[in-house]
Amino acid sequence: MPKLKVLNLFGLQQSSLPSSIDLLRNLQTLCLDYSKVKDFTIIGRLKTLKVLSLQNSVIEEFPIEMSQLTQLRLLDLSNCWKLEGMPTNVISQLSQLEDFFLKGCPIKWKYEELAELKLLSKLTSLELDIKDNNVLPRDFFSKELKRYKISVGDWFFRYPIKSNLVENLRILKFQSNSTVSLEEICGIKKVEVLCIAKSSNDAKDLDETLMRPLFNEKINSNLKVFEWIDGREKRRICWQSQSKTLTICNTNIPIGLLKRFYNLKKLELFEIQNKEIKGLFDLRDLEVLHVLSCHRLMSLLSFSASFQNLKVLNICSYHGLVMKLITPSMAKSLVQLREMSIHYIETFTEIVEYEGDATTMDIVFDNLNKLSLTNLENLICFCSGNYSFSFPSLERLIIERCPNMKIFSPGSLSTPKLHNVYYEKKL
Structure with a gap:
């Protein structure tokens, strides 16, 4: 042979x-x-x-x-x-x-x-894991590769690569205290998935000043996924370019870095530590906003400039401190809203805040198709003010386990397409 x-x-x-x-x-x-x-x-x-x-x-x-x-x-x-x-x-x-x-x-x-x-x-193609980040040669990442999956630091068991990322051609993962400088990372060509893990020995949090050059080079170019994680504290920031989705979990919102995501369409906030979000830029393309278990967040007012294209609003917090949800002026900006879901918030007595003015006001939710209010123990009504509400597109209204809700609103109400209401009072 x-x-x-x-x-x-x-x-x-x-x-x-x-x-x-x-x-x-x-x-x-x-x-x-x-x-x-x-x-x-x-x-x-x-x-x-x-x-x-x-x-x-x-x-x-x-x-x-x-x-x-x-x-x-x-x-x-x-x-x-x-x-x-x-x-x-x-x-x-x-x-x-x-x-x-x-x-x-x-x-x-x-x-x-x-x-x-x-x-x-x-x-042209390289896949390897380097646990000891102190042995990396200088300019190790300067070589042009068509395909690579490289991890630097203790990734193999702590942060296994997710199955939905495996098919990407160019993946780089490293720990934030590694000897890999951000200047070197910015020099890597055409990275598609970039994951940065905070080391358990690193006392510093995500440093916006140091990270900003990396975002300038990577975000909105070839990068499909950017992820910063602190596995010990379960903190996570993840950007997915294909769906234009940003997820922030169990950490403060890095406002400076957030400004790099100018075409953001979906924002998911899980257990963020902010009481209010100051300096948030105008998210003109934002279509979906999920706010889940953000117990410290007191207001969504800073988002109001970003609501003109919002289609889905989902707020859920089991024992949150959210005091103000929607003001009348914010309600008027929700012209594209198609779905609103409010769940498990103990402090809400109304959804649209009554500002105490004696004049009547017309508020129209032109495109709202579904409104769901569930497990709102202290909710009394949708709005306590004598405002006129119009829902020309509303077809689904769900009111479930809101025991103190007696009326929807004292003002006039128009729902020409609403034929059925799902209502359950018991907790």
Whole structure:
């Protein structure tokens, strides 16, 4: 079989390869995925090899003899969970290497070994985990790669990559106290997924001043997902460019960075620490606003300039301190609102605030199709003022477990398309 070019030994159960394998003088592709082979030294004799895949094998150390595979184009060592060593002066000898995959390998990288990767002039795809961020060579990320999935720091077990991100071509993850400077990160080409984790040893919070240059380069260009997380405190900021969605969880809103998301369409706030949101820029494209369990937030007034295109408003907080939800002037700006849902807020007595003026006022929710008010223990009415409300598009009205609500509003009410109301009083 000297002319054999492709050999697939998937799941091979023996601990060593047959000595006769070096007779395959023309072998170009060798697959030993999920094999039990421990000694791969003989593979170094297959000098015509172009593709070598050892995914999920039990290899413990990469043999020095592999440096003889100077024609190798692809080397896949993904998820070799016992592989802890990579000898010096081996990687640099694989001069034709284009694709190099080492994700899921607990390799204890040294500076010299990582520096060799920069010498691979034809390398276009790279996947690897670097736990010790102190061994990174300077300008390690300066190399132009078409495809990469690189994590720097203790990511492998703490922050496993999400399944919905795997298909992206260019992923970079690093911890905020790593030796990777933000200047270097900004120099990385065409990153699609950028994840930054706060180290448990780092006392500082998200630094807007330091992060701003990174946002200038990345947001609204090639970046599909940006995520900052503090796993210990369960704090998270995530931007998804395809849906134009920003999620902020269990932290203060970084107003300075928020200004970079000028085309934001969906904003999700979970347990934010702000009592009020000052300096919030005009979110002209905002269509969906979710405010969930933000117990300290006292008002949504700062959002009012961003409501002209809002289509969905969802407010939910089990024991929140929200005192003001919608003023009459804010209500008039909700011209595009199609759905409003207010749930589990103990302090609300009304949805649209009565400002105490004696004059009547006409308030029209032109496009509101669904209004849901549930589990509002102290809600008395939609509005206590003598205002005239018109809901020309309202078709679904749900009032559930609002025991103190006796009337919708004392003023006039127009709902030409509303034929059924779902009402349940009991808590």
